[in-house]
Structures are given as C-alpha cells and as structure tokens.
Amino acid sequence: MPAPPGSTPPPAAVVALPGGRDYAVHFDPLAELARHLREAGLRGPRALVVTDETVGPLYLDAVRAALGGAGWDVEALAVPAGEASKSVGQWSGVLDWALRLGVDRQTPVLALGGGVVGDLAGFAAATLLRGLPLVHLPTTVIAQVDSAIGGKTGVNHATGKNLVGAFYQPRFVLADPATLQTLPDRELRSGLAEVVKHALIADAALVERLERDWDQLLDRDEAVLGRVVRDAAAVKVGVVAADEFETGDRALLNFGHTFGHAVEREAGYGALTHGEAVALGMRAAVHLSASLASGRVAGVLPAPFDRADALVARLAPPALDAAVSDDALTDAMQTDKKRTSRGLRFVVLDDVGRARLAEDVPADAIAAAWRYARGE
Numbered sequence: 001m002p003a004p005p006g007s008t009p010p011p012a013a014v015v016a017l018p019g020g021r022d023y024a025v026h027f028d029p030l031a032e033l034a035r036h037l038r039e040a041g042l043r044g045p046r047a048l049v050v051t052d053e054t055v056g057p058l059y060l061d062a063v064r065a066a067l068g069g070a071g072w073d074v075e076a077l078a079v080p081a082g083e084a085s086k087s088v089g090q091w092s093g094v095l096d097w098a099l100r101l102g103v104d105r106q107t108p109v110l111a112l113g114g115g116v117v118g119d120l121a122g123f124a125a126a127t128l129l130r131g132l133p134l135v136h137l138p139t140t141v142i143a144q145v146d147s148a149i150g151g152k153t154g155v156n157h158a159t160g161k162n163l164v165g166a167f168y169q170p171r172f173v174l175a176d177p178a179t180l181q182t183l184p185d186r187e188l189r190s191g192l193a194e195v196v197k198h199a200l201i202a203d204a205a206l207v208e209r210l211e212r213d214w215d216q217l218l219d220r221d222e223a224v225l226g227r228v229v230r231d232a233a234a235v236k237v238g239v240v241a242a243d244e245f246e247t248g249d250r251a252l253l254n255f256g257h258t259f260g261h262a263v264e265r266e267a268g269y270g271a272l273t274h275g276e277a278v279a280l281g282m283r284a285a286v287h288l289s290a291s292l293a294s295g296r297v298a299g300v301l302p303a304p305f306d307r308a309d310a311l312v313a314r315l316a317p318p319a320l321d322a323a324v325s326d327d328a329l330t331d332a333m334q335t336d337k338k339r340t341s342r343g344l345r346f347v348v349l350d351d352v353g354r355a356r357l358a359e360d361v362p363a364d365a366i367a368a369a370w371r372y373a374r375g376e
C-alpha cells in the first residue's frame with residue numbers, strides 16, 4: 001500500500017547475502033524507480049525493460065515516465081503473456097534483441113511483470129555478457145511474494161518445469177502494491193497459493209490471519225492485502241538469506257511443487273496457472289503429510305492436517321484432468337530437482353507453520369495423495 005503523503009514508508013526488507021550482495025525488497029510506487037536505481041548505484045544511461053503484452057500497456061508508461069525525467073534511455077520488449085513464454089525460444093529472442101541494441105555491462109535489465117517475465121528476463125540478464133544488473137518490478141502476487149525474491153531464474157523444458165536456468169540475484173526489487181489492483185481474479189487467487197504455501201511451511205500466525213481475513217483478501221482490501229503480501233515476502237526473504245543455493249531448508253519453498261510441477265507439465269504449460277497447479281499439489285502434499293504421520297488416511301484428515309487442508313481448499317483448485325493418469329503424473333515427478341540418487345524427496349508438514357523434507361516415501365502414499373487431490 002502506498003504510504004500516505006507526508007508519512008515515512010516502512011523500511012524495505014533486505015535479503016542478506018555474502019559478498020556484498022545484500023539487496024532490498026521495496027514496496028513502493030513505480031514512480032520511485034529512478035531514485036531506487038540511483039541508490040543501488042545503477043546509472044545506465046540505457047535501461048532494458050522486459051515485460052509482457054498484457055503488463056506493458058498497463059505499466060510501461062509509468063516506468064518510462066519515472067525514468068525519462070531522470071535521463072534514462074528506455075528500450076522495451078514485450079513477450080506474449082503467459083507460461084508459454086518461459087521457453088528457450090523466448091530466452092533466445094530476448095538475447096537477440098539485447099545484443100542488437102549493443103548492451104554493455106552497465107545496462108540494467110528491468111523485469112516488469114509476473115513470474116514468467118521475471119524468470120525469463122532474469123535468466124537473460126544472468127547470461128548476457130555473463131551478467132547484466134537485474135532489477136525486478138513484480139506486478140503479480142506470485143512475483144511480489146515469491147518469484148522476484150531469491151534469484152531463481154530460468155525457463156521450462158519439455159522434459160520438466162524450470163529445468164534450464166541459473167541462480168542470479170537482482171540488485172533490488174521494487175514491488176508497487178497498486179499494480180495488484182488490476183490483476184484478474186484468477187491470477188489473484190493463483191498468487192494466494194504461494195502465500196498459503198509460505199504460511200503453511202513457516203508462519204503459523206500468517207495462517208491464522210489468512211483464515212480470518214480471506215474474504216477481504218479476495219476483495220483486495222489494500223491494507224489487508226498489502227500486509228499479507230509483505231509478510232509472505234518476508235518468509236521468502238528469510239529462507240533465501242539462510243540458504244541461497246537450496247542446499248538445505250530452501251527446498252521447503254517447494255511445498256506442493258513436486259506434485260504441482262508434474263501437473264503443469266502433463267496439462268501442458270499454461271493450461272493451468274502455476275498457482276493453480278501448486279494449490280492442487282499442496283492438496284496432495286497435505287494428504288501425504290497426514291499419511292506419513294498417521295498411516296493410511298481415509299475420509300477427513302486428522303488434525304492438524306485438516307486445518308491445512310481447509311486453507312488450501314479456500315484456493316478452490318481446479319479439477320485434475322481425468323485424461324491424465326496418476327501414473328503419468330508420478331512419472332512426470334521424476335524430473336524434480338530435489339531428487340537425489342536415493343529417489344524423490346517431498347516437502348511435508350509436521351504442523352501448521354512447520355515443514356520438513358521426507359525421503360523414501362512409499363508408492364502407495366503417493367498414489368493415495370493423487371487420489372485425494374482428485375477429490376476421490
């Protein structure tokens with residue numbers, strides 16, 4: 001939420017990283033972009049904006065206005081909106097465009113949009129001239145609480161989700177809360193899936209507030225949505241600062257994703273939103289958590305998993321396509337990046353607000369989790 005005139009905006013969250021790579025996550029209007037670039041030591045004068053064909057018409061003028069007066073020379077590229085743009089082909093297209101413009105290592109890449117633009121532009125920034133300065137300007141809930149923070153960049157491959165990419169941290173993140181007001185309802189709900197994920201794995205107090213304030217969130221009450229987005233982003237900031245390269249607890253951010261990424265691949269990238277697939281995946285993962293805690297689970301889940309399940313149900317995940325078999329989905333999970341030589345690893349809940357990794361998960365528990373996600 002923008003700070004009222006005359007008041008001091010709340011301090012930014014800082015992702016603390018070794019090697020002088022700390023960066024801030026600002027919740028501030030896009031109009032403040034030139035100041036944040038200056039304060040981060042970025043001077044240009046040229047800036048490359050990568051956006052998509054939906055977000056560009058909504059917010060590119062605001063970015064141009066913010067930068068134009070401060071002497072920046074802005075070049076912009078809009079890719080088609082949607083998950084299909086997270087492809088090797090689009091990544092290569094961004095490289096072609098940037099190299100044609102004759103960029104140098106002082107040219108920042110500004111990713112204006114949701115997680116698709118952030119992951120794609122971030123990977124282009126990571127690979128152009130072996131690294132151009134990257135700034136995220138996230139405009140979806142998913143991007144403001146999750147994808148713009150933490151440095152995972154990349155694109156999808158037919159073999160699996162996000163299989164081509166790099167860890168590459170931004171110089172800063174500038175999330176304008178006002179941009180969330182133009183999100184379609186489907187995308188708002190989709191973004192709340194990652195919010196619910198952050199709450200379930202690490203923040204029991206946030207679970208309680210989500211349960212209490214859900215209707216106001218769906219109504220986009222600025223104060224309620226603004227606070228929830230900040231708190232969910234804070235979970236990500238903390239996890240990334242503790243484990244940048246996912247050698248330990250960062251894997252917990254993958255709650256619901258082992259199942260969810262398989263759903264995205266089997267449905268065809270873009271058929272479901274990432275958040276919808278993660279919501280379905282969390283339904284399966286909550287069931288798996290209950291199975292591992294209490295053996296075979298029939299009917300209503302035992303406490304505390306019933307509570308986690310009820311929160312996930314508020315996301316109203318779509319039905320899993322009956323034409324896609326559970327075996328196909330289980331096969332698709334084999335490309336998961338958390339896999340080790342011992343097999344798949346799943347993120348499960350021990351309690352609401354507490355998660356862990358589970359190995360050696362029995363095949364029948366996975367099959368039962370898929371059936372539960374289908375509502376069987």
Ligand SMILES: NC(=O)c1ccc[n+]([C@@H]2O[C@H](COP(=O)([O-])OP(=O)(O)OC[C@H]3O[C@@H](n4cnc5c(N)ncnc54)[C@H](O)[C@@H]3O)[C@@H](O)[C@H]2O)c1
Pocket residue numbers: 052053054055058081082083086113114115116117119139140141142143146147148149150151152153162179180181182183184187190191194273274275
């Ligand atoms: N890197 C990470 O850590 C990370 C974390 C979570 C998700 N992701 C990735 O992010 C992607 C999903 O992100 P997403 O949900 O933001 O998808 P997205 O970028 O496709 O955006 C969703 C839709 O909303 C539109 N849109 C964006 N901002 C808007 C606004 N303010 N007003 C109106 N329309 C707007 C977009 O054009 C698009 O059609 C997935 O590819 C997922 O794998 C990455």
Ligand SMILES: O=C(O)C(=O)C[C@@H](O)[C@H](O)[C@H](O)COP(=O)(O)O
Pocket residue numbers: 146150152161162194246250251253254257337
């Ligand atoms: O930042 C992370 O770490 C996450 O796992 C966040 C996830 O929400 C996100 O979807 C991520 O891209 C998944 O990562 P992957 O390594 O499993 O592809």
Ligand SMILES: [Zn+2]
Pocket residue numbers: 146194257274278
């Ligand atoms: Zn995700």
